[in-house]
Amino acid sequence: MKNYLRNLTTDPRTARIAVICALALALAAPTFATSSSEVLRTLNSRGISGDFPQRTGEIVTVNFANTPSPIVVTWQGDVASAGRFLMSVSVNGQPCGAYGGSQIPYFLGTPTSNPIGYAPNGFNDISMQWVVLPSDGLVLGNNTIELCAGAHPTFNHGASFLLGFRTLTVRKGN
Numbered sequence: 001m002k003n004y005l006r007n008l009t010t011d012p013r014t015a016r017i018a019v020i021c022a023l024a025l026a027l028a029a030p031t032f033a034t035s036s037s038e039v040l041r042t043l044n045s046r047g048i049s050g051d052f053p054q055r056t057g058e059i060v061t062v063n064f065a066n067t068p069s070p071i072v073v074t075w076q077g078d079v080a081s082a083g084r085f086l087m088s089v090s091v092n093g094q095p096c097g098a099y100g101g102s103q104i105p106y107f108l109g110t111p112t113s114n115p116i117g118y119a120p121n122g123f124n125d126i127s128m129q130w131v132v133l134p135s136d137g138l139v140l141g142n143n144t145i146e147l148c149a150g151a152h153p154t155f156n157h158g159a160s161f162l163l164g165f166r167t168l169t170v171r172k173g174n
Contacts, residue, residue, distance in 0.1 A: 037061040040168040042077075049160035052086040052150030053096035059146045060170045068138035070173040073130045073145055077166025078123035079104055083156035087149045089130055091137040096148035099130035103152075104161070123164050145170050 040060050048054065062071055073089050085104040088096045105126055132138060132145070147168055151159040 035063075037063075038170045042163075042166050042168075045162055045164050047160050047162050048085075048149045049158075050150055051153040051157060053088065053090075053148045054150040055090060055096070056147045056149055058166075058168055059144050060168050062138075062143050062145065062170045062172060064138065064140050064143065064172075066140075068134040068140065068143070070134065071132045071138065071143075071145075072171045072173065073099070073132060074127065074169045074171075075129075075147060075166065076127040077125075078164030079126055079161060080122045080124070080164070081161035083159045083161070084152035085149065085156065085159070085161050086152055087128055087147070089132070090146045090148055091132055092139065092143055093146075094137050097132075097136060099132050099136065101128060101130075104128075123162075 038060055040058055042058065048056065060073075075087065079085075081104060086102045087104055088098060088102045090096045105124065137143075145168075149161075149163075151157060151161070
């Protein structure tokens with residue numbers, strides 16, 4: 001076993017492999033870096049009243065120095081709702097668009113202790129993701145992505161829901 005380990009640590013191929021692995025890790029790390037303007041973390045609760053679409057004022061930005069590429073916008077948070085609600089994003093001040101799923105999941109509570117739509121602690125943890133293409137209005141320079149939300153105008157007209165702790169992030173495609 002000693003000879004095997006000695007040969008392994010002194011073999012020039014082992015050193016080359018180690019250098020290649022270290023370089024791969026060092027070069028990959030910046031790929032995962034995100035600027036602070038691409039992330040919004042909100043640690044308070046707020047209500048959203050009225051029909052979709054409403055701009056919430058929760059904004060992230062992404063900057064393209066060269067040709068715009070597709071972006072992935074992810075919203076994750078706690079939602080207390082009793083009905084059907086919608087969520088989407090606005091790109092650069094345009095109307096709230098349909099870039100992926102938009103219906104906030106409607107949960108069934110327990111008949112004896114919780115109203116329909118509410119989890120036992122009052123909040124459901126959900127995640128939504130939208131893919132925005134350059135043809136959806138992305139431009140060179142700064143792009144603002146704003147969260148839109150509201151009650152489903154047909155099935156839950158004028159209702160309100162509560163947002164708990166939440167994050168909004170944007171990532172550039174390659």
